Amino acid sequence: MEIARHWRLQRHRYALVGEVCNHCGVKIFPARDVCPECNAPAKTPYTFSGKGEVYSYSTVHHPPEGFEHFAPYVVALVRLVEGPLVAAQLTDVEGEKIEIGMPVEMVTRKLRDDGSKGTIVYGYKFRPVIGGRTSLGAGEG
Amino acid sequence: MRDVSIIGIGQTPVGEHWERSLKELAGDAIQAAIKDAQIERVDVLYVGNMCSGTLNGQEHLGALISDWVGLRGVEAVKIEAACGSGAAALRLGYVAVAGELADFVVVAGVEKMTDRPGEQVTAALAMASDGDFEAQNGLSFVALNALLMRRYMHEYGVPHRDFAPFAINAHKNAIGNPCALFPHAVTAEDFCAAKMIADPVNLLDSSPVCDGAAAVVLCPTEIARQFNARPVRIRASSAATDTIALHDRRDLLGLEGASLSASKAYGQAKVTPKDIDLFELHDAFTIMSVLSLEACGFAERGRGVRLGTQGDIAIGGQIPITTMGGLKARGHPVGATGIYQVIEVALQLREQAGANQVRNARLGMAQNIGGSGATVVTTILEAVE
Numbered sequence: 001m002e003i004a005r006h007w008r009l010q011r012h013r014y015a016l017v018g019e020v021c022n023h024c025g026v027k028i029f030p031a032r033d034v035c036p037e038c039n040a041p042a043k044t045p046y047t048f049s050g051k052g053e054v055y056s057y058s059t060v061h062h063p064p065e066g067f068e069h070f071a072p073y074v075v076a077l078v079r080l081v082e083g084p085l086v087a088a089q090l091t092d093v094e095g096e097k098i099e100i101g102m103p104v105e106m107v108t109r110k111l112r113d114d115g116s117k118g119t120i121v122y123g124y125k126f127r128p129v130i131g132g133r134t135s136l137g138a139g140e141g
Numbered sequence: 142m143r144d145v146s147i148i149g150i151g152q153t154p155v156g157e158h159w160e161r162s163l164k165e166l167a168g169d170a171i172q173a174a175i176k177d178a179q180i181e182r183v184d185v186l187y188v189g190n191m192c193s194g195t196l197n198g199q200e201h202l203g204a205l206i207s208d209w210v211g212l213r214g215v216e217a218v219k220i221e222a223a224c225g226s227g228a229a230a231l232r233l234g235y236v237a238v239a240g241e242l243a244d245f246v247v248v249a250g251v252e253k254m255t256d257r258p259g260e261q262v263t264a265a266l267a268m269a270s271d272g273d274f275e276a277q278n279g280l281s282f283v284a285l286n287a288l289l290m291r292r293y294m295h296e297y298g299v300p301h302r303d304f305a306p307f308a309i310n311a312h313k314n315a316i317g318n319p320c321a322l323f324p325h326a327v328t329a330e331d332f333c334a335a336k337m338i339a340d341p342v343n344l345l346d347s348s349p350v351c352d353g354a355a356a357v358v359l360c361p362t363e364i365a366r367q368f369n370a371r372p373v374r375i376r377a378s379s380a381a382t383d384t385i386a387l388h389d390r391r392d393l394l395g396l397e398g399a400s401l402s403a404s405k406a407y408g409q410a411k412v413t414p415k416d417i418d419l420f421e422l423h424d425a426f427t428i429m430s431v432l433s434l435e436a437c438g439f440a441e442r443g444r445g446v447r448l449g450t451q452g453d454i455a456i457g458g459q460i461p462i463t464t465m466g467g468l469k470a471r472g473h474p475v476g477a478t479g480i481y482q483v484i485e486v487a488l489q490l491r492e493q494a495g496a497n498q499v500r501n502a503r504l505g506m507a508q509n510i511g512g513s514g515a516t517v518v519t520t521i522l523e524a525v526e
Contacts (some may be wrong), residue, residue, distance in 0.1 A: 009273055030274045036389065056295070056393075058287030058339045060279065064264035067279045075284050075339075077292075077388055087275050087288075095340070100295050105521035111278065123278065 006121050011045075013123035016106055018084065020046035029084040050106030051079040052126070059095035066112045078104055078126050092127040103129040145238045145364040146372040146525065149178025149358030150484045155322040155472030158352040159365075163190075163253035168210040170354035170480075171249050178358035178368050184243035184268050186217040186259050189230030190476035193219075195265040196257050206249065216243075223269035224425060225511025226250065227479025228380075228518035231357065235378040235520075238266040250477035251354040262350050266475070267421035269382040269512040271386035283347060283426070285387055285513045287339040288356045290428035293394055296340065297443035301341050305332040306449030308469055310346045311424060314456065315466030317497040318483075322351050322472035323335035353474035355481045365525065371491040376412070376504070377521040379405035385515045399436035399508065402517035406506070408436075414438040417487055418502040418519070420460055422483040424467040427525050433508060434462075437519075464489060479509030483520055492525040 011017040018029030023040035027048070035042040057076040060067075067073070073092040076098075090098060091109055104126040113120040153166050161169075162511025167188065175183070188202045199205065205215035226251030228417035234248040254262055263283075267276040270285055280288075293299065308327055316319035327345060335343040365372035383398030384390055391397070407413060414437060421438075425428040431445035439460050440448055455460040465471055465485040470477055486505035488494045507520045 005273075009277075012274075016470070030386075036384075053361075054287040056292040058284050058342070059337075060281055060284050060339045062263060062281065062283065062338050063260065063279065064267050064281050065260040066264065068260060070279065073279060075280050075288070077288050077393075085269075085384065085390075085393075087280055087388045088278050098289070132153060137235070 001081055003119055006119060014108060016048040016050050016124055017045050018048060020044050027084060029086060048082055052078040052086070052104055054098060054100055054102045054104055055079045055085060055092065056100065058099050066114070067091040074098060076126065078080065089125045090127065091125040105129050142239045143241055144362035144374065145235050145359055146362040147357050147376045147483070147487055147522070148360050148369040149174040149180070150367050150487055151177060151237040151482050152320050152355040152481060153353055154320045155351050155353040155474055157255045161254070161352070162207055163193060163199065163251055164209045166253065166352060166354035167206045167249050167251040170246055170251070170356040171206070173211045174247060174358050180245050180358060180360070180368055183212050183215050183247050185214055185234070185237055185246045186215055187230040187234050187246065187248045188217070188219045189226035189228070189248070189479060190219055190252060190326050191221055191226045192221055192252060192254065192265045192475065195268065196262065197253050211272050218288040222516040223511035224423070224473070224475040225479060225509045225516040225518055227355070227481070228483070228507070228509030228520060229511070231479060231483060231520065232378055232380050232518050234359050235375055238361060244360055246359045247356055248359065248480065249354060249482035252474035252476040253352050254350045254474060255352050259350070274388070275386055281339060283342055285337040286426040286428055287342040288387060289394065289432065289513065290341050290426070293428060293431070296394065299446050302329065302333055303446045303450055304346060304431070305329045306454065307424060307427040307430045308332050310449070310454050311463040311469035312466040314464050314497055315470035316494055318465040318471055321466040321470055322349060323466070323470040336440035342426055342428070347358035348425045348469050348473035351472040351474050353472060353477045353481065355477050355484055357480060357483060362525070372525045373487040373490050374525050375525045376523045377406040377409035377519070379409060380516070380518045381405065381519070385512055385517050387446060387513055394432060396432045396436035396514045398514050398517040399433055400508065402519040403437040403508065406519040406521050412504065412521065416504055417506045419462065419464055419486065419499045419505045420462050421464065421467070421486050421505070421507040422462050423508055424463055424469050425473060425510070429510065430462065432514070433510070437508065454498070456497055456499055462498060464494065464497050479507070479518065482509060482521065486522045490522055522523065
């Protein structure tokens with residue numbers, strides 16, 4: 001069930017909210033209390049654009065409990081245009097069509113459900129950008 | 142600080158032990174190790190284990206197992222660091238003896254995985270990763286290794302079949318190990334045709350789910366010979382960490398925790414990789430073997446696979462690995478693995494490895510990894526002349 005846990009993670013999952021370090025300026029996702037680059041406290045929320053590209057990927061044929069009826073599904077590390085890597089599922093695409101460097105964008109999808117009386121957990125997944133490429137660096141500067 | 146040696150070893154066969162419980166397996170290994178060491182007193186028992194809470198409905202293993210094995214009253218506690226639990230427990234045993242807080246320490250590792258269906262085991266193992274941002278997004282532990290392997294193949298232009306020698310070598314060596322789960326050969330054709338788990342990781346890239354327990358007895362080196370004619374001295378013991386999540390790594394393929402842990406161990410032992418006669422590495426997946434060899438200084442970045450394709454990893458090669466089957470073919474009962482590795486190095490240094498004996502083995506290294514490189518414990522062992 002873990003309702004409080006999912007509630008705590010809502011902003012991260014629904015809006016891709018991480019942090020920006022006020023000291024060194026690095027963008028951080030997922031949020032953490034201490035900047036991984038300069039060790040300064042990191043508390044300022046930052047909303048990511050949701051744009052990025054595939055850094056690595058895999059099709060999961062043997063899922064963990066709770067994900068059985070999604071299998072096979074594709075997971076990936078996505079390099080966001082703002083810098084961080086994110087671990088997420090890819091959606092709206094077949095495993096054979098994916099390649100490293102493919103531009104993707106965040107969408108909100110069902111992550112899992114815990115049966116007819118349990119909670120339904122929603123969160124971010126990434127899908128191929130519709131109608132053309134975006135390139136890394138477009139969101140910077 | 143005192144010098145520390147291993148004076149007793151004990152291991153159960155790795156397998157699907159339907160008829161034996163977690164505490165019975167641990168008890169078998171501990172009794173064998175105490176018998177091998179011929180000690181009459183135990184000061185501390187450390188138990189390495191990862192999944193007893195989720196898979197066996199049992200925590201509090203220190204009290205459970207000390208009571209079961211006839212050590213009622215001793216200090217006893219469970220140590221957990223995912224798949225690195227066994228060596229993490231060994232590390233604390235080493236600290237206790239080296240720091241003169243205890244003279245006789247038993248360190249056991251135990252895991253009982255086959256009581257539960259596969260999806261539950263997969264979910265339990267995924268707890269080694271970042272729960273909120275990896276496991277909750279559906280990334281299995283195999284999938285994390287698949288992400289590493291795909292990126293490695295992409296960056297260095299390595300085809301999947303080049304990883305085959307790591308599985309073939311492990312299976313070949315398991316034939317000479319009476320405790321191995323898979324004592325049979327596999328071929329390159331078998332490797333290429335194996336069932337996909339999370340592509341590009343297939344069944345023969347992966348270590349198996351299984352049960353097992355292993356234990357060692359530690360004491361100060363200065364009294365070790367009173368108990369065992371062939372004690373094995375711990376020349377170095379080191380532990381290091383990296384980010385728990387892959388997405389937080391500065392260098393995804395660098396395995397910085399392994400690099401840091403190994404360099405600390407080399408420093409303590411005052412040796413270099415060239416001095417190591419055999420290396421029991423953490424081959425939970427073929428990609429982890431390759432990344433470990435690179436991180437520990439046995440190969441340059443992107444060239445670890447060549448140690449496989451050139452035959453350097455075989456017994457008799459430049460740097461023999463998984464000499465008794467490794468995680469792949471001896472088996473990977475996760476919390477016990479770190480102790481199995483150290484026992485196998487000890488058998489080599491005691492010249493008791495039978496058909497798998499590495500000739501003139503004086504210095505052996507074991508490296509046990511928790512998660513996808515987040516906890517790394519390195520142990521360098523030496524035959525006492």
